[in-house]
Amino acid sequence: MTSDTSASHQPVASTSYLPPRKYILSKAHLAAFQRSRTHKEVVNFIEELNDAVVGKKLTEAGEGSERTKPIMGILDTILDIAKSTPPVDNKLSRFGNPAFKDFYDKVGEASTRLHSRIGGLPAEAIPEIEVYFQESWGNKQRVDYGSGMEFNFLCWLLCLTKLGIFTKDDYEYLVLGLFWRYIEVMRYLQSTYWLEPAGSHGVWGLDDYHFLPFLWGAGQLKDHKHLRPKAIHDPEILDAFGKDYMYLSCISFINSIKTASLRWHSPMLDDISAVKTWAKVNEGMKKMYIAEVLGKLPVMQHALFGSILPFPTPEEDPILKAALEEEGTGEVGQVDEHGHIHVKGEPGWTMDCCGIPVPSAFAAAQDGASPPIGSVAFTARSGIKPIPFD
Known part of the structure; x- marks a missing residue:
């Protein structure tokens, strides 16, 4: 298959595929990732997709190309799997529904078959890229979802792009068609299985679960002549x-499941609405994603790296090598029962990383419990610095 992908998205040699695994175990590893080619590729991919949807509407996405149609079919199949796996009676709990674990296993069982539908995808690459796909739907053990899982879906799309499945002509549809369908499927999963927000205060993002629809949604509106933030x-x-x-749809969605005002339950989104132009919101979102998702250890310690999205070796990154030699293994800390790495000497790390379980807003809405959704004020998270949007 021919591809007009840029030099940063060149296909990977078929002999080099590797199952992705976690590499970011410390601040030194995180810093190495931020210096890496993979980090640059991820940021460039986000920006290229953003540029592709400026001034474009969701309703103008069209049917996609022959390259993207199999992917849409896969997303539709995931929704079908969820619909065939109803939640169990869990009325005594407002936390994640155990049926999600069955759904997760069914996705894993179907994954290789689903990937075989993708024309031009080397069979030997499937074991590597399907890991990102499987991790896009939430965490089986914790029955939660956050920006780290959303990041895995982004990585899945990037891997397919680097493998030559998509061309730049597909970028608009990747966002307005495929990514938005993913969001729709995730809303179904979140509302059906009452997925908990990942982390003690939800995702390191803008609502309980997502970040990218706000970033690309602001990109859609970047040059709008009449609508303002x-x-x-x-x-x-x-x-x-x-x-x-997307941005306006996400706001409507939040309003539909949370009571009280946006100022009360989503103060960051409320603050951003005071920015004068969508262009500034869009640029601020990009900076914020780099700082608060790609730059946060609680999120990126779960990031996966293989041959398509590689992590730099100490030999490739002398700074990393020196840092590891100087700090030794003491910086890594312990892995808890949730798979989180707790770094010694990190103030507030345990609370920010794991904290206490947070019940799903969907569960609270259906339960009609007191206090109502939105009555718990936003709690500032240590280590997060406001990103100037204006």
């Missing part, structure tokens, strides 16, 4: 334009 407070505008723009 403050429009998110106007119900009529949300109703009229939510079907066209």
Whole structure:
């Protein structure tokens, strides 16, 4: 298959595929990732996809190309699997539904067969890229979901791009078609299985679960002649334009499951609405994603690296090699029962990384429990610095 992918997305040699695994065990590893070619590729991919949807509407996504249609079929199959795996009676708990574990296993069982539908995908590459795919739907043990799982879906798309499955002509549809379908499937999973927000305060993002639809959603609106960020407070505008723009659709979704005002349950989104232009919101979102998702150890310690998205070796990164030699193994700390690495000497690390389980907003909404959704104020997370949007 021919591909017009850029030099940063060149296909990987078929003899080099490796099952991806975790590499980021410490601050030194995180810093090495931030210096790496893979980090640059991820950021470039996000920006290229963002540029592809400026001024584009969800309703104008079209049917996609012959390259993207199998991927849409795969996402539809995931939804079918979820619909055939109903939640169990779990009325006594507002936390994650155990049926999600059955759904997760079914996805794993179907994964190789689903990937075999993708034309031009080398069979020997499937064991590597399907790991990102399987990890995109949530965590089986914790029955939760956060920006780290969303990041895995991004990595899956990037791997397929690097393997030559997509061309730049597909970038608009990757966001408005495939990624948005992924969000729709995830909303079904979140509401059906009451997935808990990952981490003690939800994802290191903007709502309980997601970040990228706000980033690319702001990109869609970047050059809009009439709509302004403050429009998110106007119900009529949300109703009229939510079907066209991801950002507005996400705001409507939040409003549909949370009571009280946006200021109370989503103060960061409320603050951003005061920015004068969507262009500034879009740029701020990019900076924030790099800082608060790609730059946070609690998220990136779960990132996976193989041959397509490699992690730098100490030999390739002398700074990493020197840091590891100087700090030894003491910096790594212990892995808990949830798979989290707790670094010694990190103030507030345990609370920010794991904390206490957070019940699903969907569970609270259906339960009608007191206090209502949105009545618990946002709690500042240590180590997060506000990103200037204006």
